[in-house]
Every structure is written in C-alpha cells, then in structure tokens.
Amino acid sequence: MSEPERRPDFETRQIHAGSTVDSDVHARITPIYQTAGYLFESFDDGEDLFAGRSTRRAYSRNDNPTNAIAARRLADLEGGVDGVVVASGQAAIAAALFGLAQAGDHILVTQSLYEGTREMFRGSLKRQGLDVEYVADAATDEEWASHFRPTTRAVYTETLPNPLNQVSDIERLARLAHDGGVPLVVDNTVPTPFLERPIEHGADIVIHSTSKWLAGHGAVIGGAIVDGGTFDWAANADRFPQLTESSREGVPSYVERFGNAAYGAYLRAVILLEYGPTVPPTSTFLLLAGIETLSLRMERHVTNAQQVAEWLEGRPEVGRVLYPGLTSSDYHELAQKYLPLGAGSVVTIDLAGGRPAARRFIDALRLVSPMTHIGDVRTLAIHLGSTIHGKLTEPERLDAGITPGLIRLSIGLESARDIIADLERALDAAATSETT
Known part of the structure; x- marks a missing residue:
C-alpha cells in the first residue's frame, strides 16, 4: 500500500498554491486579468450565472482570475477552505462582519485592538446598526459567557494586537465563541500565516490587511478574508439564516450548495457583489509577488x-x-x-x-x-x-x-x-x- 502524498511545505506552497497555467498562453506566473467582465457562452449560460446555478465568473466586481489565485493561496497558507481578496484591510473587517451580522446584531470584541479598527466599530459600523461590545483582556470565562446574547454573531480579536503587542490566547477565545454558538474572527495581519495560523488553534475566519507583510514592500493596499471551514453553520442555523436558508424558491441554501465552504461562497456571491470592495488585479499581482518571498x-x-x-x-x-x-x-x-x-x-x-x-x-x-x-x-x-x-x-x-x-x-x-x-x-x- 502506497504512502499518502505528503503536503508540500509552507515555503513551497507560498509560491505554488492556488496557481493555474493559462491554457492559451501558458504563462508561468499569474497574469493580470485586467477585465471588467466575461463572455457568456450562450443565452442559457447567462441565465444560469445570474440564477446561481453556475459557479463560473460573470463580473470582476466579485471575482477575477488574478484575485482568485491570491485568495486560494492565502486560504491554503492559513489552512482554510476558501478565501476572498478585497480593497483594503478595513474592507476585509467590514465584509467579514457584514457576512455574519445585520443591523441590531451584536459582536463581542477583545479590548486590545488596532485603533483604526476601533474607530470603524464606533463609527461606520455603529451607524449601520452593529452593536460592538468590548470585553476586558482580564475577563474570566464566566465574565465572557455573561456577555453573549441571542443576537451575538461573532467574537472578534487580533492575534498580535497593534501597537501594544499583547498575544491573544486563540484557543481560549475559540472555545468561548463556540460555547456561545458563534465563530471566532481573527485579524492575523501582524504575524502572517508564516508565524501563526489561527485556524489551527480553533479560529473560524481569518482576515488580513494584505498591504502589510504579505505584500511587504509598501506599494499596494489590499485585504483578505479566509474561511476556515470549521464552523458548524447548520447547528447554529437560527443565528445565520443567510447561510442555512434558501434565498429564493428553487435555489438551495449556501450550506446545502457549498458545505463547509458556505461562508466564503456567500462573501463572494453576496457581500462582494453588493458592496463592491474590489481590489484591482494589478495590486493583487504585486501581492502574489510578495507572498512568494x-x-x-x-x-x-x-x-x-x-x-x-x-x-x-x-x-x-x-x-x-x-x-x-x-x-x-x-x-x-x-x-x-x-x-x-x-x-x-x-x-x-x-x-x-x-x-x-x-x-x-x-x-x-x-x-x-x-x-x-x-x-x-x-x-x-x-x-x-x-x-x-x-x-x-x-x-x-x-x-x-x-x-x-x-x-x-x-x-x-x-x-x-x-x-x-x-x-x-x-x-x-x-x-x-x-x-x-
């Protein structure tokens, strides 16, 4: 009996993961697909695309081949099942939370966070109806549990909070979040997946400002969201109907169609399409070059x-x-x-x-x-x-x-x-x- 194929090491996957070779030109590195949209193969193909019956891309507002390769590579490096790239780290935070919550919903957040994130929480997201509540760094498990509500939709933290460098106990936070019936969302910008992979410690969703170490040269702005594929949406269906219920007659729910990759698929098909936080493929091309080293x-x-x-x-x-x-x-x-x-x-x-x-x-x-x-x-x-x-x-x-x-x-x-x-x-x- 042959041995199972060994998964390539991180250093190899940062160069090759998620890449494809263009069937016409055979370019070795990922090209910049600078196009707004993509031809329908037929009348029926166009109808299937808009009805959600086809997974082929239709428009670059939410999907582009250059961007898709970068998203797959980051998902691979983080140990997730799917990923999307967006226009900035702030856009990644907003999109990640909009995929989970709506006006009137509640997010629990660790006290130690980057000030730009805190500013968005008390500003734009508050005006749009999200109730963000901070929990003290020293809070006990019992204190954490007392903050969960029926409207709570996520626990949010950073692996290595900027600028004070407190190290978050991801395993503990994941346990607390799951006990409360919600996913743990982790900003992993500062360590990058080379130094820490939160999904391995129980996190469900990982976000990045790709402008930082991932791209690495101060030349581009971008963000990313990785779906760990670890959260049981069906077991918490009352909190996440957008993933577990059909949006219209004849169309299965995202969980039915995409299984453990339902959240990533929902981000791409709904949040990115409707909000449009699109990152240019030229920026993603530079991001891919950065990830390789x-x-x-x-x-x-x-x-x-x-x-x-x-x-x-x-x-x-x-x-x-x-x-x-x-x-x-x-x-x-x-x-x-x-x-x-x-x-x-x-x-x-x-x-x-x-x-x-x-x-x-x-x-x-x-x-x-x-x-x-x-x-x-x-x-x-x-x-x-x-x-x-x-x-x-x-x-x-x-x-x-x-x-x-x-x-x-x-x-x-x-x-x-x-x-x-x-x-x-x-x-x-x-x-x-x-x-x-």
Missing part, C-alpha cells in the same frame, strides 16, 4: 526585531519595550506557544521623556522612515498619541495604553546594525534638553 522576509523581520528589542531594553531613555519576544514581556509565555518562529516585527517603545522626547526622537531619524504603515521592508516609526490615536482625548488614550511617549517601530529588512545606529542617534536626541 514571505517566509524569507519574515525570518529576517523577526531576527532584526528581536535584536533591536533587546538593544532597546538597555537604553535609559526607554521606559518600556513592548515586544513579546522578550523574556521580560507579560506575554512571553503565550508567544512561545503561538509564535515559536518569532514574535512579529512590531516593537513599541515608551520614551521616559514623554511627548517632548518623542518629538525629538522622530525628528532625528534618518534611516528609519516616520510614517503611518507597518510591514514594509523598510523600518518605520510613528508617534501614536499625535497621529493614529490623535482623535482620542487624553484620558481615552491612557485608558487604551497610549502614553505620551509611545512610539511604534515596524522593523524592516535593513542591516540590524544600521537600524540600531539610527535609533541610537534618535535616542540621544530624545535625551537632549529642548533648550540646548
């Missing part, structure tokens, strides 16, 4: 980040270094469990001199780029209180852990020695009195 880049990112974080811990100008790869981190043990290959490449520091020191630090940088982005091959820096969290009041910032001297570093692929030299120059400036 993901493992190599992430290895260098985390090596540099660990070295920089350890060096920063020894600097008197730095009050705290927030990086779970450090043994001093409160999240080091969880990082060892969930991030054995490295704790990402965001290193956040709290300057002892507060906002004045942060100003001098940012203005003294030469190699490091002061800008709002993460996941670039270049090292980036941003003062959080005056930019991303600038719309909050001072008490709100402090409540979110954003102190006056907090600076987020996204460590790039330059020589670690050169990164440290630039940071040293900036720290020396930060320690200098403004009057000298």
Whole structure:
C-alpha cells in the first residue's frame, strides 16, 4: 500500500498554491486579468450565472482570475477552505462582519485592538446598526459567557494586537465563541500565516490587511478574508439564516450548495457583489509577488526585531519595550506557544521623556522612515498619541495604553546594525534638553 502524498511545505506552497497555467498562453506566473467582465457562452449560460446555478465568473466586481489565485493561496497558507481578496484591510473587517451580522446584531470584541479598527466599530459600523461590545483582556470565562446574547454573531480579536503587542490566547477565545454558538474572527495581519495560523488553534475566519507583510514592500493596499471551514453553520442555523436558508424558491441554501465552504461562497456571491470592495488585479499581482518571498522576509523581520528589542531594553531613555519576544514581556509565555518562529516585527517603545522626547526622537531619524504603515521592508516609526490615536482625548488614550511617549517601530529588512545606529542617534536626541 502506497504512502499518502505528503503536503508540500509552507515555503513551497507560498509560491505554488492556488496557481493555474493559462491554457492559451501558458504563462508561468499569474497574469493580470485586467477585465471588467466575461463572455457568456450562450443565452442559457447567462441565465444560469445570474440564477446561481453556475459557479463560473460573470463580473470582476466579485471575482477575477488574478484575485482568485491570491485568495486560494492565502486560504491554503492559513489552512482554510476558501478565501476572498478585497480593497483594503478595513474592507476585509467590514465584509467579514457584514457576512455574519445585520443591523441590531451584536459582536463581542477583545479590548486590545488596532485603533483604526476601533474607530470603524464606533463609527461606520455603529451607524449601520452593529452593536460592538468590548470585553476586558482580564475577563474570566464566566465574565465572557455573561456577555453573549441571542443576537451575538461573532467574537472578534487580533492575534498580535497593534501597537501594544499583547498575544491573544486563540484557543481560549475559540472555545468561548463556540460555547456561545458563534465563530471566532481573527485579524492575523501582524504575524502572517508564516508565524501563526489561527485556524489551527480553533479560529473560524481569518482576515488580513494584505498591504502589510504579505505584500511587504509598501506599494499596494489590499485585504483578505479566509474561511476556515470549521464552523458548524447548520447547528447554529437560527443565528445565520443567510447561510442555512434558501434565498429564493428553487435555489438551495449556501450550506446545502457549498458545505463547509458556505461562508466564503456567500462573501463572494453576496457581500462582494453588493458592496463592491474590489481590489484591482494589478495590486493583487504585486501581492502574489510578495507572498512568494514571505517566509524569507519574515525570518529576517523577526531576527532584526528581536535584536533591536533587546538593544532597546538597555537604553535609559526607554521606559518600556513592548515586544513579546522578550523574556521580560507579560506575554512571553503565550508567544512561545503561538509564535515559536518569532514574535512579529512590531516593537513599541515608551520614551521616559514623554511627548517632548518623542518629538525629538522622530525628528532625528534618518534611516528609519516616520510614517503611518507597518510591514514594509523598510523600518518605520510613528508617534501614536499625535497621529493614529490623535482623535482620542487624553484620558481615552491612557485608558487604551497610549502614553505620551509611545512610539511604534515596524522593523524592516535593513542591516540590524544600521537600524540600531539610527535609533541610537534618535535616542540621544530624545535625551537632549529642548533648550540646548
């Protein structure tokens, strides 16, 4: 009896997974299919496409061959059954939740989240009727259970929350979500599937801002949603009728047609088609090129980040270094469990001199780029209180852990020695009195 075929390693799949060879041109890499739509084969073919009886693509608003290959590759790398790509990470969050909830429904969210996500939750999504409720990081299982309602539709978290680098206990959150009858949605942007795969720890839906490490070069904006194929929609049919009930007579439900891939199919056929958060195939082409070198880049990112974080811990100008790869981190043990290959490449520091020191630090940088982005091959820096969290009041910032001297570093692929030299120059400036 022959041995079962071994699944290729991550490094191989990041290059080949989901790819197809064009039957006419035989191009080896995925072409850019720059087209708005696709010919019907016949009158009946057009009718079947619009009736949902055919899975062939009809329009690029919700499906495009270039985009489909990128979505399949990300689904493969995350260990999911299906995926879609969209115009941005924010679009991915909105589309993922719109696929689960409607006005009046309730989403439970962990307290530690990227501020741009929190802003969307308290802004646009609230205006559209979604009730987002935060649960404290230190909440017990019993406290979590008390927050679930009949209208709850998901638990939402980030694997490695930006910018404070708390490590989420995905297994625990998945258990809590499933006990409450809802899926766990996880933003896995910062670790990427090379460092952590939430579906392996019980998550059901994974989202990404593909603009960051996946694309890797600061050149494109994009997002992605991966359906893990793990949540039992039929067992929770009363919460998710959009997946378990027929939308019109003669058309089976998404669960009946697509089984464990029902959610991904619903996103593509309904959410992407109706909301239209389409990412251009030119951007996806660059995303695919980035994914091909993901493992190599992430290895260098985390090596540099660990070295920089350890060096920063020894600097008197730095009050705290927030990086779970450090043994001093409160999240080091969880990082060892969930991030054995490295704790990402965001290193956040709290300057002892507060906002004045942060100003001098940012203005003294030469190699490091002061800008709002993460996941670039270049090292980036941003003062959080005056930019991303600038719309909050001072008490709100402090409540979110954003102190006056907090600076987020996204460590790039330059020589670690050169990164440290630039940071040293900036720290020396930060320690200098403004009057000298």
